[in-house]
Amino acid sequence: xGIKEKVILHIDDDEDFIAIxxxxxxxxxxxxxxxxxxxxxxxxxxxxxxxxxxLDLMLEGxxxxxxxxxxxxxxVLQNIPIIVCSGQDAPKIVAHMMKKGVRxxxxxxxxQTELIQKFRRLFFDEEEFGNNKFEWYPEPGSHLxxxxxECELMKINETAxxxxxxxxxxxxxxxxxxxxxxxxxxxxxxxxxSLGKSRAxxxxxxxxTIANLVGVPEKIAAEIRKMKNIWGSKK
Amino acid sequence: xxxxxxxxxxxxxxxxxxxxxLKMEKELPGFNFDITETPQDFxxxxxxxxxxxxxxDLNLGDMWGAGLKxxxxxxxxxxxxxxxxxxxxxxxxxxxxxxxxxxxxDYVSKPLDKFLLAQKIRYFLDLDNxxxxxxxxxxxxxxxxxxxxxxxTHFSIAKISEEGIYLEAxxxxxxxxxIRVKCPVIDSINQKKDYFQIMTVKECHINSKxxxxxxxxxxxxxxxxxxxxxxxxxxxxx
Numbered sequence: 089x090g091i092k093e094k095v096i097l098h099i100d101d102d103e104d105f106i107a108i109x110x111x112x113x114x115x116x117x118x119x120x121x122x123x124x125x126x127x128x129x130x131x132x133x134x135x136x137x138x139x140x141x142x143l144d145l146m147l148e149g150x151x152x153x154x155x156x157x158x159x160x161x162x163x164v165l166q167n168i169p170i171i172v173c174s175g176q177d178a179p180k181i182v183a184h185m186m187k188k189g190v191r192x193x194x195x196x197x198x199x200q201t202e203l204i205q206k207f208r209r210l211f212f213d214e215e216e217f218g219n220n221k222f223e224w225y226p227e228p229g230s231h232l233x234x235x236x237x238e239c240e241l242m243k244i245n246e247t248a249x250x251x252x253x254x255x256x257x258x259x260x261x262x263x264x265x266x267x268x269x270x271x272x273x274x275x276x277x278x279x280x281x282s283l284g285k286s287r288a289x290x291x292x293x294x295x296x297t298i299a300n301l302v303g304v305p306e307k308i309a310a311e312i313r314k315m316k317n318i319w320g321s322k323k
Numbered sequence: 324x325x326x327x328x329x330x331x332x333x334x335x336x337x338x339x340x341x342x343x344x345l346k347m348e349k350e351l352p353g354f355n356f357d358i359t360e361t362p363q364d365f366x367x368x369x370x371x372x373x374x375x376x377x378x379x380d381l382n383l384g385d386m387w388g389a390g391l392k393x394x395x396x397x398x399x400x401x402x403x404x405x406x407x408x409x410x411x412x413x414x415x416x417x418x419x420x421x422x423x424x425x426x427x428x429d430y431v432s433k434p435l436d437k438f439l440l441a442q443k444i445r446y447f448l449d450l451d452n453x454x455x456x457x458x459x460x461x462x463x464x465x466x467x468x469x470x471x472x473x474x475x476t477h478f479s480i481a482k483i484s485e486e487g488i489y490l491e492a493x494x495x496x497x498x499x500x501x502i503r504v505k506c507p508v509i510d511s512i513n514q515k516k517d518y519f520q521i522m523t524v525k526e527c528h529i530n531s532k533x534x535x536x537x538x539x540x541x542x543x544x545x546x547x548x549x550x551x552x553x554x555x556x557x558x559x560x561x
Contacts, residue, residue, distance in 0.1 A: 089485065089486050089548070092543055093485075093486075093541075093543060093548045094548065095547065095548050095549035095552075117543070119547060119548070119549060121549070133553075134553075135549075135550060135553055136547070136549030136550055136552070136553050137549055137552035137553045137556065138549055139548070139549075139552075164556045221484070222484060222485045222551070222552045222555045222556070223482055223483070223484045223555065224482065224483045224484070224554075224555045224558045224559065225481070225482050226480055226481075226483075228479065228481075228532075229479050231479070231480040231507070231508060232477040232478065232479060232480065233477070233478055233479075233480050233488065233490055233504050233505065233506040233507075234475055234476075234477055234504070234505040234506075234519075235475070235476060235477070235478055235490070235496070235502050235503070235504050235505075236473050236474065236475045236502060236503040236504075236505075236519065237473065237474050237475075237476075237496060237500075237502050238471070238472075238473055238502075239472055239473065239474050240470045240471065240472070241465045241469070241470045241471075241472050242464070242465060242470065243462035243463060243464050243465060244462060244463055244465055245461065245462050245463060246439055247439065247442050247443065247446075248462075250462060251472065251474070253474065254496055254497040254500040255474075255494060255495065255496045255497070256494060256495055256497075257494045258493045258494050258495075259493050259494075261476055261493075261494060262476065263474045263475060263476045264474070264475040264476070265472055265473075265474055265475075266472060266473040266474075266475065267469075267471070267472035267473070268471075269468075269469035269470070269471065269472070270469070270472070273469070276416075279423060280474075283446075293497050294497075300429075300446065302423065302428075302429050302430070303409075303419040303420075303422070303423050303429060303430035304430070305414030305419065305430070305432040306414060306432040306433070306434070306436070307414060307432075309436070309439065312463070315463055316463045319463050319464060319465065319466055320463070320464060
């Protein structure tokens with residue numbers, strides 16, 4: 089995943105600095121989420137889990153330490169890498185934060201290039217060495233996706249149709265066919281059931297599939313028969 | 324053929340039944356058409372010995388749509404084991420759709436076209452895949468100008484990550500091909516309904532289950548990574 093898809097949550101109450109970081113993130117195509125308080129950050133994280141948190145330590149009436157309390161007992165949030173970005177540069181505070189597990193500590197003011205470099209470094213490390221994988225495996229067969237593939241209709245008779253497509257069907261499969269041209273010619277066929285395996289064609293990477301027409305009433309079969317005279321016949 | 328194939332049929336029209344038996348047994352040597360006119364008789368014979376295939380009329384005398392109930396009852400009782408073909412005068416789309424969704428395997432409309440029906444029966448009972456194509460009549464070539472069409476089917480979702488969807492199927496779509504995908508899970512994250520995303524098959528390989536696994540990465544803006552990460556944690560009860 090490139091930096092463009094990364095989501096950053098910035099917790100800071102300094103409006104000028106918020107605007108700067110927002111602009112820097114925008115320049116990289118990143119999704120920027122800003123929170124002026126810890127409560128606001130927690131609300132945002134109810135719906136979204138960012139790839140990184142940029143945390144200021146001195147907030148209005150609260151400190152960065154309060155953030156660590158807020159994410160206590162929330163393992164998902166504790167796993168999000170944190171970079172502290174603060175005006176505080178006392179070694180004691182820096183050491184304390186590093187002990188808390190923050191990934192980096194940046195002292196304000198900061199150069200744009202330096203910030204981007206730190207983001208990139210952190211994302212790289214996360215992808216290479218992080219074990220925080222967001223993956224979901226549904227029960228086999230429990231969730232389906234509907235896929236639509238473009239195909240080229242090649243030949244037809246009253247019981248079957250042949251089409252060429254980039255899909256290779258290895259066994260019986262049911263489809264719905266959507267063809268405006270066929271509809272215009274009064275050949276309303278929708279349900280198809282492929283017969284056996286598709287075969288490779290001379291067009292590189294394409295396959296020919298023969299499918300049964302399912303539930304075609306006589307009047308449509310008659311239209312298909314009629315087309316034999318109009319389109320010509322082919323074995 | 325070792326044993327005659329038995330086709331159990333139900334139709335309230337005795338004349339039609341007589342013609343059906345005469346014509347089809349001639350058309351399909353080695354097949355035995357066992358004719359019934361009432362649901363009682365049909366199920367008695369069905370229970371005596373399971374047929375190889377059923378032909379079911381939809382309207383039986385005053386019992387409008389009784390055939391649909393028969394299809395439903397067979398599917399409930401024995402599942403998909405016995406193929407069912409509807410043979411009916413009714414040819415409106417809604418009725419055909421209903422019969423197919425209740426579990427009939429195909430639909431042939433009256434008047435009887437013995438060649439067409441014989442082909443359908445052979446397809447379900449007799450022939451292996453290679454022969455299936457041979458029995459069909461000559462094809463008519465579809466002109467190039469009318470050839471563009473779209474196919475829709477369903478593939479299983481094997482995995483969703485913040486980076487993309489992994490679909491698995493006994494079939495595959497070639498790497499590099501753009502397809503349209505409607506995924507209810509992604510729709511619910513994006514708070515949309517019945518939305519097709521254009522995605523590209525980036526990888527395709529055979530997985531440990533022997534199925535083809537196709538990886539379709541999300542394009543920028545298709546789904547926000549922050550939202551999908553949160554959604555995944557809720558699925559895992561984290």
